[in-house]
Amino acid sequence: MTTWFESPGDASARLRAAGYLTDDATALTAYLAGALEKPLLIEGPAGVGKTELAKAVARATGAELVRLQCYEGLDEARALYEWNYKKQLLRIQASQGDAAWSEVHDDIFTEEFLLTRPLLSAIRRDEPTVLLIDEVDKTDVEVEGLLLEVLSDFQVTIPELGTVSATRRPFVVLTSNASRELSEAVKRRCLFLHLGYPDAERERAIVAGQVPGIDDRVVAQLVDVVVRLRELELKKAPSIAESVDWARTLVALQVGDLDEATVARTLGVVLKHASDQQRAARELKLATG
Amino acid sequence: MSLLDTHIGFVEALRSAGLPVSLAEGLDAISALERVRWHDRETVRAAYAATLVKRQPQRVTFDAVFDIWFPRLVGSGVAGDGLEPVAGPQDTGAALERFREALAEALASGDAQALQDLAVEAVARFGAMPGRGPGLSSWSAYTSLQRVAPSELVEGLVRGLLAGGMDPEQAERVAGRRVGEFTRLVEGDARRRIAEEKGAEHVVGATVRPTIDRLDFTAARRSDLEEMRREIYPLARRLAARLTKEQHARRRGPLDVRRTVRASIATGGVPLETHHRPKRPHRTDLVVLCDVSGSVASFAQFTLLLVFALREAFGNVRAFTFVDDVVEVSDTFRPGADVVEVMESLAASASQAALWGRTNYGRALTRFAEEHGDAIGPRSSLLVLGDGRSNYSDLALPVLADLAGRARHAWWLNPEHRRHWGTGDSAADRYGEVVPMVECRNLAQLGEFVHEVVRPHPTR
Structure with a gap:
């Protein structure tokens, strides 16, 4: 059995070393997910670091990351495994005449003809693995049924080969934007973590950590503005990813002081709707040209 | 009380507050608690939250119940020893x-x-x-x-x-x-x-408020209304995502021969999978007629915002507001318009919709039929929003029946609890005989209803 993290404090310290600043609840939940060997379901608005947490866990524990990006229409053949029927066809054609059918039949359903997809690869790996199932809310309900077997028993049944069980349980992270309610069955098997916008202090630390060479004073000003923007009624409130982008923009523009004119000029980096920009300009009393 | 009793009581309290906590999740919580140290109350809270709360809107309820079951301190606490209640009316003491x-x-x-x-x-x-x-x-x-x-x-x-x-x-x-x-x-x-x-178990039911999507429109405080408004866009987004999925699931139209043959080449000419042409999605024209008088104004606003946020799902949307006169407000909802501005101009239109300022459904319906009657045709659906409290005036039932008869579908959404329909000056029961009336008291019910209206129906 792998120990992923020794304690919540250890999780926090090692994730920090991997470049991911957690709050207490996040560190504790990450630790529990490892200790209880349960999948971790992370929900939250876009750009708060859901996917990044999975990557950071992989970096912090030296595990390899296997990623399954979900989308509408994802099916078994893309998520789990598929038989390489072209190769099978070749095998049959190559052996025509000189082999008995029963031999060929046994032969073409072996490992050699199996194409493993992320879920099966993650289970069959012997080394520590972080399995990231990204944007799980984008899939159809049928795929959730498929996930159930994998998430609860960490095994996959292939009719021709039998059941493949995990020799070493992967650290599973599911992320969701909550564009659809996941089924109770999936949720029941997971630990749940909601990642929201961080408090000002942590956000300052994150921005400063992600963007080297930025002035502390600019970081403080930037986070102040972002916090105020989140209080407005906007269609899409800026998240951490936008703050970091903004900081990078300011570094690139060599801005040493975030004054109103600069905010007005670079607002497009943080707000992606025209009406949001107008609203922000009005509320922050910016002089827009 | 032993630790196990506290745990069982806490889980029971969560269930009675509306969180669906299963037995397996309760067991998970215990094994999670075995692995953390209990010196910090927030650690225990986070461990419980990770295992028991699987939906973010329920977090508020969870926190309230947790604070009751695992109080910060007992009595006045160590620091507060000697804090005697100050007796009598000492407002100036x-x-x-x-x-x-x-x-x-x-x-x-x-x-x-x-x-x-x-x-x-x-x-x-x-x-x-x-x-x-x-x-x-x-x-x-x-x-x-x-x-x-x-x-x-x-x-x-x-x-x-x-x-x-x-x-x-x-x-x-x-x-x-x-x-x-x-x-x-x-x-x-x-x-x-x-x-x-x-005792904690007696308090939970009385003091814990329902989550924001189950909170009655009519019982909402001002801060609640703001929070609800923030929920409208995420709700619309969820509905839109659900609709696209359902439309795609029903999209199998006639066989697309070219794509099927093309795909069969990969399998040696055997068409293992058939491909189909997409069906054209059906879009409803919607006419919304809403009562914007004081008591139901916020309900009307939410419904309008949601309907217009889902604009792509409909063909054409026209909205009218009334108190005792009718005003068209469709132009307020430009695509990409700012929510706060929309709310302000809606509030302004409410004053135009009032001639004498007393709700009069009969007069409003008659005026609507006279001035905007052509808005309703065989392709459009009529949606009336209001509590049906018409100050004992004429109800104009035949006018409504005529409008409903001309429309493809007609519904009436009522923000009041079903048991209040037809009490006092409510004419909900009488209107309900003419137009099917649906109870719509909170965001969850509203979302369900709107989804039902725009869902692709198999038989149409």
Whole structure:
């Protein structure tokens, strides 16, 4: 059995070393997910670091990351495994005449003809693995049924080969934007973590950590503005990813002081709707040209 | 009470507060608690939250129940020893003055710990209601807030912040937030006191509010309405995602020969998978007629915002508001318009829709049929929003029946509980005979209804 993290404090310290600043609840939940060997379901608005947490866990524990990006229409053949029927066809054609059918039949359903997809690869790996199932809310309900077997028993049944069980349980992270309610069955098997916008202090630390060479004073000003923007009624409130982008923009523009004119000029980096920009300009009393 | 009893009681309380906590999740929580240290209350809270709460809107409820079952402290706490309730009507007493000075100081510095301690003190000294009969709680957040009156401290606080170099608007916002925080702390502490006295299991049902999507429109406070408004866009997005999925699931039209043959080449000419042409999605034209008089205004606004946020799902949407006269407001909802602006112009239109200012459904319906009757045709659906309280005036039932008869579908959404329909001046039951009436009291019900209207129906 792998120990992923020794304690919540250890999780926090090692994730920090991997470049991911957690709050207490996040560190504790990450630790529990490892200790209880349960999948971790992370929900939250876009750009708060859901996917990044999975990557950071992989970096912090030296595990390899296997990623399954979900989308509408994802099916078994893309998520789990598929038989390489072209190769099978070749095998049959190559052996025509000189082999008995029963031999060929046994032969073409072996490992050699199996194409493993992320879920099966993650289970069959012997080394520590972080399995990231990204944007799980984008899939159809049928795929959730498929996930159930994998998430609860960490095994996959292939009719021709039998059941493949995990020799070493992967650290599973599911992320969701909550564009659809996941089924109770999936949720029941997971630990749940909601990642929201961080408090000002942590956000300052994150921005400063992600963007080297930025002035502390600019970081403080930037986070102040972002916090105020989140209080407005906007269609899409800026998240951490936008703050970091903004900081990078300011570094690139060599801005040493975030004054109103600069905010007005670079607002497009943080707000992606025209009406949001107008609203922000009005509320922050910016002089827009 | 043993630890296990506390755990079982806590899980039961969560269930009665509406969180679907399964047996397996309860077991998960126990094995999670076995692996963390219990010296920190927040650790226990996070461990419980990770295993039991699987939906973010329920987190508020969870926190409230947790605070009752695992209180921060018992009684007045160690620091609060000797905090005797100040008896009698001492609204001007010296103790109160001293307390308010301390509170003003804590608010000015924004010290969270000091505010928490003061909240405990406020309930202990000014929130006690001794001598009440058995069964009635002897602590009250209301009483202590009335006496301490933190809202009167806002002005001084703003002045202090201004002197500290903040601009006026920001100072006011910060002041409002800090006083609101203190109020919340006092309410939480009063709940804790009451729970201590009467047993946690008796308090949960009475004091925990429903989650925001189950909160009645008519019972919402101002801050709730703002929170609901923030929920509209995520709700619309969820509905839109669900709709696209369902439309795609039903999209199998006639066989697409070219794509099927093309795909069969990969399998040696055997068409293993057939491909189909997409079906054209059907789009409904929608005419919304809403009562915007005081009592139901917020309900009408939410419904309109949601309908227009989902605009792509409909063919054409026209919206009319009425009190006793009818005004068209479709233009207010430009695509990409700002929510706050829309709300302001809606409020302005409400005054235009009132001729005498008393709700009159009969007159409004007649005027609508006269002036905008052509809006309704065989391709459009009619949606009426309102509580059907028409001040005992003429109901114009035949007019509504005629409108409903001309439309493809007609519904009436009523924000009142079904048991109030037809009571007092409500004509909900009589209108309900003409147009199918649907109860729509909260965001969850509203979302379900709108989804039902736009869902691709197999038989159409």
